[in-house]
Amino acid sequence: MTERPLTDDEAWAAVLRRDRAFDGQFVTGVLSTGIYCRPSCAARHPRRENVRFFATPAEAEAASLRPCKRCSPKDVARDERAVLAAIAAIKAAEEPPALAELAEAAGYSPTHFQRVFTRHTGLSPAAYARALREERARAALSDEGTVTDAIYAAGYSAPSRFYDETKGRLGMTASAWANGGKGATIHWAVVDTTLGRMLVAATDKGVCRLSFDEGEEALRARFPKADLVEGGEEFAALLGQVVASVEAPANGFAHIPLDVKGTAFQEACWKALREIPAGETRTYAQIAAAAGNPKAVRAAGSANARNNVAVLIPCHRVIRTGGDLGGYAYGLDIKRELLRREEAGD
Numbered sequence: 001m002t003e004r005p006l007t008d009d010e011a012w013a014a015v016l017r018r019d020r021a022f023d024g025q026f027v028t029g030v031l032s033t034g035i036y037c038r039p040s041c042a043a044r045h046p047r048r049e050n051v052r053f054f055a056t057p058a059e060a061e062a063a064s065l066r067p068c069k070r071c072s073p074k075d076v077a078r079d080e081r082a083v084l085a086a087i088a089a090i091k092a093a094e095e096p097p098a099l100a101e102l103a104e105a106a107g108y109s110p111t112h113f114q115r116v117f118t119r120h121t122g123l124s125p126a127a128y129a130r131a132l133r134e135e136r137a138r139a140a141l142s143d144e145g146t147v148t149d150a151i152y153a154a155g156y157s158a159p160s161r162f163y164d165e166t167k168g169r170l171g172m173t174a175s176a177w178a179n180g181g182k183g184a185t186i187h188w189a190v191v192d193t194t195l196g197r198m199l200v201a202a203t204d205k206g207v208c209r210l211s212f213d214e215g216e217e218a219l220r221a222r223f224p225k226a227d228l229v230e231g232g233e234e235f236a237a238l239l240g241q242v243v244a245s246v247e248a249p250a251n252g253f254a255h256i257p258l259d260v261k262g263t264a265f266q267e268a269c270w271k272a273l274r275e276i277p278a279g280e281t282r283t284y285a286q287i288a289a290a291a292g293n294p295k296a297v298r299a300a301g302s303a304n305a306r307n308n309v310a311v312l313i314p315c316h317r318v319i320r321t322g323g324d325l326g327g328y329a330y331g332l333d334i335k336r337e338l339l340r341r342e343e344a345g346d
């Protein structure tokens with residue numbers, strides 16, 4: 001920063017932008033009302049001809065102006081310290097501290113502290129804590145490890161909390177799924193793998209389609225109302241993980257996020273499929289039992305067939321009672337090869 005004092009035009013431009021970076025550098029005196037403000041004050045802007053700029057609150061008060069009650073121009077340094085302390089407390093805490101607790105530490109009322117914090121960060125303390133944890137969870141998910149490890153590492157008290165808090169804010173909602181992907185953006189690509197041409201599609205939340213020998217047309221038929229975007233930078237990173245998992249399924253793929261919706265029983269079946277260790281197989285009767293309804297063998301078969309995400313929801317690990325390989329939507333060659341790789345530990 002230069003030593004050169006701001007010109008009045010620069011100061012006025014900062015006021016019009018409500019630029020917080022200038023708080024503490026000058027105050028805005030409003031001669032018509034007799035008050036003075038920090039540059040970022042959220043109150044309605046005064047008319048330019050009524051404004052005089054002062055380097056410090058003391059100079060404004062020497063001109064008989066009083067501090068604005070809304071932006072407390074004398075508290076800039078104190079606010080900054082309070083916000084930095086609150087951010088440090090949020091980062092260090094296992095559970096996000098309550099607003100009342102953060103406000104008390106700063107010596108402010110909860111309402112005032114919420115306003116000060118929001119002015120500095122653009123987020124309320126609660127939203128800041130939530131954003132921080134989501135960011136940590138996403139960062140951890142992109143490394144190796146399981147989803148559950150990542151969630152605990154990000155500071156969630158239990159995995160269910162993570163799903164509760166992120167539900168509906170990322171990826172497709174249940175209603176979007178029921179409505180052809182309406183409102184969702186889906187990135188996709190078709191890539192060559194050793195198992196053939198593979199289509200991978202994902203929302204912000206995770207993989208929503210993995211299939212073989214399909215292209216954009218089939219994807220559009222499945223999600224006619226979604227916004228389909230080929231490629232994309234973040235998608236490329238996810239795609240790399242998906243391809244690696246398909247090439248070497250024995251290494252596991254629990255860390256790859258999915259965006260799938262089904263009935264409660266279908267989702268229970270898909271979860272049961274994900275819990276089959278690589279290299280092992282189950283029958284439909286076993287999947288039905290694992291999903292909580294041993295009699296629903298036929299429904300387990302249909303849940304398998306309705307699986308949108310091949311390989312990552314490993315429906316290839318289901319075989320007929322008696323050991324017959326059964327069917328596979330993408331042909332028995334692919335199923336046989338996936339099972340061979342998993343058994344061999346490839």
Ligand SMILES: [Zn+2]
Nearest residue numbers: 037041068071
């Ligand atoms: Zn003000």
